[in-house]
Amino acid sequence: MSVLDSKIPKGPLDEKWKNHKNNINLVNPANKRNIDVIVVGTGLAGGSAAATLAELGYNVKTFCYQDSPRRAHSIAAQGGINAAKNYQGDGDSNYRLFYDTVKGGDYRSREANVYRLAEVSGNIIDQCVAQGVPFAREYGGLLDNRSFGGVLVSRTFYAKGQTGQQLLLGAYSAMNRQINRGKIQAFNRHEMMDLVLVDGKARGIIARDMITGEIQRHAAHAVVLASGGYGNVFFLSTNAMGSNVMAAWRAHRRGAYFANPCYTQIHPTCIPVSGDHQSKLTLMSESLRNDGRIWVPKKKEDAEAIAAGKKKPTDLSEEERDYYLERRYPAFGNLVPRDVASRAAKERCDAGFGVNKTGEAVFLDFASAIKRYGKEKAFTSGHKNPTEAEIIKLGKEAVEAKYGNLFQMYEKITDQNPYETPMMIYPAVHYTMGGLWVDYNLQTTIPGCYAAGEANFSDHGANRLGASALMQGLADGYFVLPYTIGDYLSNDIRTGEISADTPEFDQAEKDVKDKIDRLMNAGGQHSVDYYHKKLGKIMWNKCGMARNAKGLEEALDEIKSLREDFWKNVKVTGTANTKNAELEKAGRVADFLELGELFAKDALHRNESCGGHFREEYQTEEGEALRDDENYKYVAAWEYAGNPRDAKLHKEDLIFDNIELKTRSYK
Amino acid sequence: MKLTLKIWRQESANAKGKMVDYQIDGVEGDMSFLEMLDVLNEDLVAKGEEPVEFDHDCREGICGSCSLQINGEPHGPDKLITTCQLHMRSFNDGDTIYIEPFRAKAFPVIKDLIVDRTSFDRIQHAGGYVSVNTSGNTIDANSIPVNKHDADDSFNAATCIGCGACVAACKNASAMLFTSAKVSQYALLPQGQVEATERVQAMVRQMDEEGFGNCSNTGACEIECPKGISLENIARMNREYMAATSKG
């Protein structure tokens, strides 16, 4: 019997959430005023949770390392947000969204959670529109939709290529309303350094004021972690520079189990690495795959000639191009899920068909979309016999209207005009499906410590579908957590104010200060980035898009020795009592150096390929992922036990009552 | 590329700052401006000196953290980009580059090139929202059609990233472009109408209290805005404000 109780409510799938809401305990409004909740992270999940909790009447304190909640990295999400509204009348439903998400996640997610997500998805759109989020609309004034990978319907709502920005600003505006009412106290430029447990319950955090260096105690009745994912363990990723695992990892060290750390999403359409100076990678939205066609040359000589600059991609005729996604997956074509598209790109590049000097790039081509839109536009504007040049001009305008900001971004970075020559793209680390293990109520294994959004191990299984992260973040924050947390807090109405003046806080504060002292006074050989880059290389090469037992075993040891070297030889300049970016980075990298090892351990133990976790030993003859449902149909939740490699495995069996497990096929 | 950098260094909010010269070599055109600063900082750390503090986060032009005045212009010489999207190919070998923090009384320096922009947050606390509960009991999203042009204009105003380039570029350190973008986003949507009067008054009042200057329509903000927020928004806010004031 597993120690993990997922607390999935009884009853039919589509009634679980409704019944659960009817049965959980509530806190009356007068008592809510006496209860404090800490929310760490102010992205979509944290921002929306903070706003809703405050609106319900709790006293909320939010923490973010950015100078404003509005800058959390949710802001960078480009493409859209899914919702089973069926506005397009293409047969969408809650069940279909549920089904697509479970299938897309390669059957490694919890049915009940995913169904709830699909159920509340429509409400998110209603909510956001009411808040004044300016989604894209059609000429009739109704909301527009687009398609994303891994699905056969159009259910993605969007605001050009800045959907995350608009949704986050919506959540932030809801926060503003509560800040203005005095119900939220926002601690910006504050970083959570540790979680404080009293009598086994989460009762507060230790935070560092990043301007003064002051170490502060903040007590509360419950702590919500919405601190995002850990993609930066790879150094290069599409995450923000500051995105880190510290809050989640500190909670893990205090007893929260960490689930499925090896499930990482490598996004297929990012701008390729240009050199050693590179600090981060830039995503080109998945929505581009609606209209862009991915290809490499059919002949290796052509690929080499293009890479060497002797040939231009536009020189190649249609017959000389290999649209490998359309070839391999005719049903879904360029819109296969992210893991599939990424691996296919890697396969072609590994075989020597890469089209840039590093050999790690494929083309994303808009030429046929430009022609198609141009023709359509000419036709609808009554121009029945347009010339080729007119078609292309109109087509470019149409493409610009859809993707203008992305094309501009691409040109700024690469100095190439994607209207004239195909984009070059390559997969990059983007999202982490793994995270803190939570039950149906989003509570971690520490009572009173909740995790929402990307920080939890979430609803995406082993692979997340496009436009689902925004949906999950807002679902957790607006509609799930504010209710489920009440069930827990209803036991705290007589507790009274939590004191930060206890031995537990003393100890936690001392631990934090000691750690900072150790970092400030280490050997002083190498910069923090030196270690971070080394860690990133190990992770990318051995725990990246394709993994094998040998590489993972090497990674385990390499990360361990890198970590030991870090603590002996890292060099942190400046002092601890001012703004000090080096110290901030050092604290984060120290945690990545532990997480990385657990990551490798998890990947090594999972002897199957599923979703974003691809083990070279486990693949079909055609090179597709080979799942092992008999032995690995479970969530791997790791309990901290000192060294990351000694972490103890707990399994939560995944039960599929409503979906038949199949080999995932997008052919 | 070899460059001379003249960078504002200031220990803390109350310390006296000064421009300090640095030489940097091996800069490549494909580097972003911030990656160039990373290289400088890596050098400084190697020498045991304190690296230059600057705000940055997403490095893809959307979070609005980066905030440098480069050669006298916010986000540098290129248009419609943030500093993280400025690439070194915009400079030449041997150039001297001035790097200063955004300057305004309402943006006090925290350290080196980092400024405190919480004044922007307070303007938004004052009224940058629609008072709708977030618990989900709303009407269907499609029950109120919105004219596409209005929705698009609202979106264009809402793309403001709150970086402060408008204030930095303005000779008067005025925050009208920022404030008007926020006002406009809601003014253009039916959802924002109910509270329109109070919103514009509260936000303008807060903007004034923060100590930003007056707009004198030089248009510098619009030119330097990385998101191309239009001056039309300021005109709209002026209209909204005078209409609100005449209502009382």
Place this chain on the structure above:
Amino acid sequence: MGGLIQSSTARKFAMAISGLFLILFLAQHLTINLTSVISADLFNELSHFMGTNFLVQALLQPVLIFGVVFHFVMGFILEIRNRNARDVGYVKFKGSANSSWMSRNMIYSGLVILAFLALHFYDFWVPELVHKYVQSHPEDPTRYYAETVAKFESPIRTLLYVISFIFLMLHLLHGFASSFQSIGFNNKYSKGLQGFTKAYAVIVPLGFIFIAIFHYINSL
């Protein structure tokens, strides 16, 4: 009203309205002045009307004076506030990259115009007041033309006038179009309107310059 002018937006609005009023006045002033080039009699007749009509003297003139005083006092207030809004300046500030010289230097063009107004009052308004109210001369409807022309015999005064009008031009090149933005008029007509304001900003001062030079040359 007091509370209204407290806010930045209202100040801007008031600045624009007073500016637009003065621009309107300029057109009227130029029209009358131009008659001095065409016909001395007509000029005398119009000047006599303006100088003696009760409505003009008792109503429009005070409004005009208020407009002028308000515009420059508010201009100073705004300038001081704006300078305070950036307590620490830039070592390097490249205003030319994003704005016109005119828009950034309204205070200077305005100061030149203010200095000119002092000269202009000294030249015309003060003698007029002395003539009418101190010395209590009986009204002579034919005196205006000769008095005006006499002023432009001095090359220095003519030159000062010309320079001042060039600054007026610079002031108007930004100010006229800017007023519309300030009162919230920015729409599809703005582009056309901008063309008109630019033309106006150039033609009106040129008109005044033409008159000054015309009379100076005539006096040679």
